[in-house]
Amino acid sequence: xKEYLFDCAVIGGGAAGMAAALEVExxxxxxxxxxxxxxxxxxxxxxxxxxxxxxxxxxELTGPEYAERFADKIDESEVKVFLDSTVMEMDEPADYPGxxxxxxxxxxxxxxxxxxxxxxxxxxxxxxxxxxIGIPGTRPSGIMxxxxxxxLVNIDGYVxxxxxxxxxxxxxxxxxxxRMTWAGCRVHAVIEIQPYPxxxxxxxxxxxxxxxxxxxxxxxxxxxxxKDRIESILVTPNKDGYPDEENSFELKCDTLLLSVxxxxxxxxxxxxxxxxxxxxxGPYVDSHLMTNKDGVFACGNVLHVHDLVDYVSAxxxxxxxxAVKFLQSALTGKQxxxxxxxxxxxxxxxxxxxxxxxxxxxxxxxxxxxxxVEIKADGRTIKTIKHSHVQPSEMISIKLKRADLEKISDLxxxxxxxxxx
Amino acid sequence: MEKDxxxxxxxxxxxxxxxxxxxxxxxxxxxxxxxxxxxxxxxSEPKRVVTATCSIGMDKAVSGFKLERMPVxxxxxxxxxxxxxxxxxxxxxKLKPPVKRGDVLLKDYNGTGIDVVATRSAG
Numbered sequence: 001x002k003e004y005l006f007d008c009a010v011i012g013g014g015a016a017g018m019a020a021a022l023e024v025e026x027x028x029x030x031x032x033x034x035x036x037x038x039x040x041x042x043x044x045x046x047x048x049x050x051x052x053x054x055x056x057x058x059x060e061l062t063g064p065e066y067a068e069r070f071a072d073k074i075d076e077s078e079v080k081v082f083l084d085s086t087v088m089e090m091d092e093p094a095d096y097p098g099x100x101x102x103x104x105x106x107x108x109x110x111x112x113x114x115x116x117x118x119x120x121x122x123x124x125x126x127x128x129x130x131x132x133i134g135i136p137g138t139r140p141s142g143i144m145x146x147x148x149x150x151x152l153v154n155i156d157g158y159v160x161x162x163x164x165x166x167x168x169x170x171x172x173x174x175x176x177x178x179r180m181t182w183a184g185c186r187v188h189a190v191i192e193i194q195p196y197p198x199x200x201x202x203x204x205x206x207x208x209x210x211x212x213x214x215x216x217x218x219x220x221x222x223x224x225x226x227k228d229r230i231e232s233i234l235v236t237p238n239k240d241g242y243p244d245e246e247n248s249f250e251l252k253c254d255t256l257l258l259s260v261x262x263x264x265x266x267x268x269x270x271x272x273x274x275x276x277x278x279x280x281x282g283p284y285v286d287s288h289l290m291t292n293k294d295g296v297f298a299c300g301n302v303l304h305v306h307d308l309v310d311y312v313s314a315x316x317x318x319x320x321x322x323a324v325k326f327l328q329s330a331l332t333g334k335q336x337x338x339x340x341x342x343x344x345x346x347x348x349x350x351x352x353x354x355x356x357x358x359x360x361x362x363x364x365x366x367x368x369x370x371x372x373v374e375i376k377a378d379g380r381t382i383k384t385i386k387h388s389h390v391q392p393s394e395m396i397s398i399k400l401k402r403a404d405l406e407k408i409s410d411l412x413x414x415x416x417x418x419x420x421x
Numbered sequence: 422m423e424k425d426x427x428x429x430x431x432x433x434x435x436x437x438x439x440x441x442x443x444x445x446x447x448x449x450x451x452x453x454x455x456x457x458x459x460x461x462x463x464x465s466e467p468k469r470v471v472t473a474t475c476s477i478g479m480d481k482a483v484s485g486f487k488l489e490r491m492p493v494x495x496x497x498x499x500x501x502x503x504x505x506x507x508x509x510x511x512x513x514x515k516l517k518p519p520v521k522r523g524d525v526l527l528k529d530y531n532g533t534g535i536d537v538v539a540t541r542s543a544g
Binding site: 039 | 485
C-alpha cells in the first residue's frame with residue numbers, strides 16, 4: 001500500500017476544508033486535502049443562487065463563485081489535493097506515536113495511507129431523509145431530499161418531476177421551490193410542521209410569495225400514496241399538538257422533496273473514537289476546536305450545522321491556525337467550561353481559555369426583537385451584547401476578548417454561562 | 422390604494438404598509454430608511470437577481486470532472502416581468518468548454534444594460 005506523509009491531513013474539500021488547509025499551508029506545513037468528489041467545492045457547487053460571501057468578500061456571490069475563489073487559492077498553493085478519494089478509516093498507529101493514519105481508496109490513486117501529525121475533520125453534513133421523520137404510506141419513487149433534487153437539476157441536468165410538493169420550510173426547501181418553478185415545474189405547496197417558517201423571511205418572499213406558492217404552517221404529511229410513482233399525499237393540520245384528521249386534504253403530485261434538517265456527517269469520527277456531542281451531533285471541541293483526540297480538529301458543518309458559509313470559512317481558518325500552533329507545540333492555555341444559559345440551544349465550542357480571544361457560535365431557542373446576549377461567570381456579568389433580532393434559524397457569532405476575561409481572572413475555576421434575555 | 426409588504430432588507434422583516442396619498446407614496450411600519458426604499462421599489466418596479474443553469478456538455482476527460490449544466494446569473498436585479506423570457510433565452514444557450522467564471526453569455530439583455538454571466542469555470 002502506498003504511503004504519504006504530511007504535517008496536516010484535511011478530510012473534505014468543501015468550504016471548511018479549503019479554508020482550513022490554506023491556513024496550515026500558509027505557515028509552511030505540508031498539507032493534504034482528501035476529497036471524494038471529482039472537484040473541490042463541496043455543496044457550494046450546487047447552490048447556484050446568490051447570497052454568499054457578504055462577510056468574507058463584502059459582495060454577494062453565488063455558491064460556485066464562492067467555492068472557486070477558494071479553489072483558485074488552493075491551486076496556487078502547495079496543498080496536495082487527492083480528488084476522487086474517500087477516507088475509510090482513521091487510526092492512531094502504535095508504531096508511529098503522535099501520528100494519525102487515514103486509510104483511503106480512490107479510482108485515481110488506488111488504496112493508500114496518509115500519515116499526519118494533525119487531522120482536520122471537514123466532512124460537512126448530510127440531509128435528514130424520509131426515514132428520519134417517519135412518514136406513513138407506500139414507498140413509490142419520486143421522493144427525495146431537496147439537496148439531491150438540487151444536484152440533479154443544477155449539475156447533472158435532470159428535472160426530477162413536474163408537480164412538486166416540498167416538506168419543510170428550511171432555506172434549502174424554499175430555494176428549491178423557486179428553482180423548480182424556474183425550471184418549468186409547478187410547486188403546489190410547502191408543508192411546515194412548526195407554526196412559523198424555519199427559513200429566513202427574505203426567502204419566504206422571494207421564493208414562495210413571488211410565485212404564489214402556498215405555505216401550510218402547522219401541517220404534516222400524514223400519508224404518501226402511489227404504487228410505482230408517488231401520486232398524491234395527504235396533508236393534515238396540527239391543532240393544539242394533535243393531528244386534526246377531519247380537516248385532512250389530498251394534494252396531487254409526482255415528486256415530493258424533503259427539506260427537514262441536516263445532520264453532521266460523523267460516521268468516520270465515531271469509528272475513530274471521537275466523542276460526539278448529542279446536542280449538535282458533532283464532536284466535543286475545546287476552545288481551539290480540538291476534539292478529544294490530540295491533534296484532531298473539527299470545523300464547518302461536520303462540527304455543527306451553519307446557516308452562513310462565511311461563518312464556516314472563519315471557523316475553519318481558526319481550526320487551521322490552531323493546528324499550526326499544535327504543530328509548533330505552541331497550543332497552550334488551560335481549558336474552562338461554558339454552559340448554555342436561558343434560551344440558548346447550544347454553544348460551540350464548549351470550552352474557553354484565558355490566553356486567546358475566544359469566538360463562540362450559538363443558537364437561540366426563541367424569536368425576539370431587541371434581545372441581549374449576556375455572558376456571566378459565577379454570577380458576575382462579563383459582557384452584554386445587544387441584538388436587534390434573534391431567531392433559531394440564524395446563528396449568533398460573538399467574540400470574547402482576552403481583556404473581557406480579566407474581570408474574572410481572580411476566580412479559581414470560572415464557568416461561563418451564556419444566555420439570551 | 423394600500424399594499425402590504427414584508428421588508429427583506431435585513432432579517433428583522435418589518436411589516437410595511439404602502440399607501441398612495443394623492444399620487445404620493447407613503448410607507449409606514451418600517452424601522453429604517455431601507456424599508457421605505459424597498460416598499461416603493463417593490464410597488465413600482467420589483468426586480469430580482471436571476472440565477473439558473475444552461476447546457477454545457479463536458480466530459481470528465483476535458484478537465485477532470487463531468488458537468489452537464491453551467492450555472493449563470495444576471496449581473497444586476499432584473500424587472501420581474503422580464504424573468505420568464507430571460508429564462509427561455511438562458512435555457513436555449515448551448516455552451517462548449519472552455520468557459521471561465523465571469524464570461525458574458527448574454528450581453529446587455531433587452532437593452533437593460535444587464536448581462537448574464539457564467540458563475541463557474543469549466544475546461
